Amino acid sequence: MPSTNRIAHRTCPLCEAGCGLEITLESTPTGERVKRIRGDRDDVFSQGYLCPKGTTLGHLHEDPDWLRRPMVKRDGEFVEVDWDEAFATIAAGLLPILDEHGRDASAIYLGNPGAHSIAPLLYNRTLIKALGTRNRFSASTVDQRPKEMSAGMMFGSVTVPVPDLDRTDFVVLLGANPYASNGSLCTAPDFPGRLERIQARGGRVVVVDPRRSETAERADQHVSIRPGTDAHLLAAVARTLLVDDLATPGRLAEHTNGLDDLAVALADFDPEQVAATCGIDAGIIRRLAHDLAAAPTAAVYGRIGTCTQEFGTLASWLVDVVNLLTGNLDRVGGAMFATGAAGQPSTKGRPGVGRGIRFGRATSRVANRPEALGEFPVSAFAEEIETPGEGQVRAVVTVGGNPVSSNPNSERLDAALASLEFMVSIDPYVNETTRHADVILPPPSPLQKSHYDLALLNFAVRNVANYSPPVLPLDDGQLSEGAIMLRLAGLLAGGGERPDTAAVEDDIARSVAAAAARDEHGPVHERDVDELLELVGDRTGPERVLDIMLRTGPYGDGFGADPDGLTLDRLEEHPHGVDLGPLQPDRIPGLLRTPSGRIEAFPEAMKTDIERLAASLDRDWTESMVLVGRRHVRSNNSWMHNIPTLTKGRNRCTMQIHPDDADRLGLHDGAPASVASRVGEIAIDVEITDGIRPGVVSIPHGFGQNRPGVRLRVAQEYRGANTNVLTDDEFYDPVSGNIALNGVPVTVAPIS
Structure with a gap:
């Protein structure tokens, strides 16, 4: 009897890693269902790597709590x-x-x-x-706005350098735990394997984290830092590079403004001056700077932990300042820039100069919080x-x-x-x-949607492109995600309860094609828009727009100008993806979009905020216990806790605390404790471990789906508490408005 199995390939949509999946489907009397999911060994980027979450897309599709109708x-x-x-x-x-x-x-x-x-x-x-x-909000001001803003100020667009993991000799990770969550604003399937290959070729991995995380356990060096002081540490590293005559920006010096001002601005941040604040010996700080300068190639990478603190924008900016000062920015093996196939601001318009990014064009009504990238x-x-x-x-x-x-x-x-x-x-x-x-x-479920990492491939550690058609069809009467959004938009715009969504869709495609035709430095400058739309053929929905973006992007066919260039048709012919090559060096000054056409190494906002950082050196950083978060490889924020295979086993929503603190406070392993902040209080089980520094407690985020009215049967049974009952909406980075989830003062006590 012939096999009724079918193999489909797609990119996993659950996190930023973008791993390729090989999905085996079997026929049933009611249609196809997922039989097995494993890593796609032929995927040009992930090469078979897959975390536990990716194997559960079939469970997610069949989750009885996933809504099928409005x-x-x-x-x-x-x-x-x-x-x-x-x-x-x-x-x-x-x-x-x-x-x-x-x-x-x-x-x-x-x-x-x-x-x-x-x-x-x-x-x-x-x-x-x-x-x-005008009231627009997003998750970006919970986890990444400081990095977006610092990159925008320095380079003129949200063009974020990523560590060249596959070619570097030395990488320093701050506020990141890729063994649990791969990368963030750094698309890198099998981030852990890439770190191990750095070590295998004789390189070094250093992790800066208040916890001995899964990544720190495997690093060559773990630097245990006091939460919220990454900017102080990075300022001291930059200061050491300048004072010890180790700064070598190389060819980028002629393309950079503000380098001469840094030495004066960082005068308060000698390692000896920040050691007590960071909780790190001055010799370790100085050695870190010297090691970065001495390495053949090196990259500093900071993410969630460096963004979600009260000095988040300063820390994000100083990551790239250190990469610049060590000569590792825009260089093979250093911090480099991806070239997304669907285009990004750094590949459009006049190379090397632009309008830059303006922030604070409006303020919120009540507290006058400044806008950034169109959002409060x-x-x-x-x-x-x-x-x-x-x-x-x-x-x-x-x-x-x-x-x-x-x-x-x-x-x-x-x-x-x-x-x-x-x-x-x-x-x-x-x-x-x-x-x-x-x-x-x-x-619809992820298996019923097409997929292309339109944003995330702009932060990839290798230039690739990978399109996935839907694996399973829509159910009878189900609307696609695009159709839902366009119908809602049409209704809000005055089109009635059944607006002409095809017209809305056509307007979007036309505007994208028209923008490409206006770009005098692009491949379709002054081409007729109707002609371009006709060449797209009978595609509809997001695929129509995506094809235009690919064909007018840096690798595109230019609608016939380059017959070997990229199109959506070509991606569909390559289900394992198209490898566009390693990241390219020397993209500066061409990728810059600052008004000056130069890197702004010391933006005005940082000149003001560095004074706030210096003033904080006089603070008593040990006066209270502080809270930090953590990730787990089986969790994905708050919405994967309804899958039994991901939630089984021991309780992962615990409060980790050092034995010295537990003994002082009378806490016992596995017993409940009360954790309170200015704004709230939770009860949570204690996990005593020497893998966290004294004075710090760690609670994972995304748990606590047990409120009345929630319909998540598996997640509701989990013994979880919501750590954001404790985080404080008045404790934030004033430059970006990004909330400080790490370093929140808390009190801890046993519950009898």
Whole structure:
């Protein structure tokens, strides 16, 4: 009897690693189902690597709690309805609020999952424009805005250097634990294996972390730092490079402004002056600087831990300052720049010069928090709902994400969302956030969507392109994610309950093609837009826009200008991806988009904030216990805890604490403890370990799906607590507005 199995290949959409999957499907009387998922050994980027999460896409697709049809709340309870009724409910409930109070009576929140899905990446802007509100929030100000801003200030666009892991001799990791979570703003399948290959070829790996994390366990050196002081450490490293005559920016010196000002600005940060603050011996700090300078090639990489602290933008900026001073920026084996196939700001327009990025063009209504990249920080989200007056937020639209779980002072935000007059969520689950919604519009499962890492491949450690068509078809009556977003956008823009979504889709494709035709440095300058759209053929939806972007990108065929160039057709012919080669050196000055056409090594915002950092040296950093987060390879923020195979085994939501602190406080391993901050208190099991420095407690984020009304049967049974009950919406980095999740002062006590 012939086999009824089918093999499909796709890129895993669950995190930034972008691993290739080989999916075996078997026929059943009701259709195909996933039989097995393993790593795609022929994938040009991941070469068979896969973490435990990627194997569960079949479980995710079949999760009985994943919503298949829209939900509308009636008399406080959700009921399943068809799409027409769902959008009619939105029209009846949301539009009158906008008509009476204006568009700024609404807000939109964009969650992290949107960065891993092509439709939100291409259609979010259209939805935001249709809603017409100034109140725009996203998960970016929870975890990455400092890096986006520091890169924007230095290079003129959100062009983030990544460590050249495959060719470096020495890498320093701050605030990152790739053995648990691979990379972030650094797309690198099998990040752990890449670190091990650095060591195998005689190189070194140094991890700076208050915990002896999974990555620190395997590093050549673990530097245990006091939480929140990464900027102090990096400033001392930069100061040492300058004072000890080790700074060698090389050819980049002629393309850089502000180098001469750094030595004076960093005068307060000799290793001896910051040692007590960082909790690191001055000799270790000085040796780290000398090792970076002496290595044949080296790269410093900082991520979540360096962003989510009160000096997040300074720390993010100083990472690249150190890479610049050691001559390792834009150099093989150093910190390099990816070239995304679908194009990015650094590959468009006039090479080497641009308008740069402006921040603070507006401020939030209540606390005057500055805008960045068109969004206000999430630390201002709750107060915009709570505070009466003109512009008070009365209605909210969320696209993915779970801000009640992931945002600071979550109890406050939870109460604020409960007070709304209307809320719409595009989300597959009734979770801690969407339980407040009046309408939930569920997207299909990851296996029912196409995939291209439109944003994340701009931060890849190798230039690749990989497109995945849907593995499974939509269910009867199911709408694609793009169709949901365009219908909602059309309704909000005045198109009625059944707007002409094809016209909205055509406008998006036309605007992308027109922008490419206007670019006098691009491959289709002054080409007729109608001709370009005709050459795309009969593609629709996100694929139509993606094909235009690929064909007008740095590797594209230019709609016939380069017959061997990249198109979506070519990617479909290569299910394992197309390898576009290693990262290229000497991209500066061409990739710069600053008004000066030079690297701004000492941006104005950093000149002011470095004074705040210097003033903090006089602080007593030991006066309280402080909280840090942690990741686990089986977790993915808050939405993978409903998969039994990922949650089985020992309890992973524990408070890690050093034995000396446990003994002093009377805590016992496995017993419950109370952890309290200025804004909240939780009870959590104690895990005593010498793998964390004294004075620090660590609690993983993303747990606590046990609130009333949540419909996540597996996650609700897990003994988890939400660490963001403790994080403080008044404790943030003032430059970026990014919340400080690490270094939060807490008190800890046993529970009898």
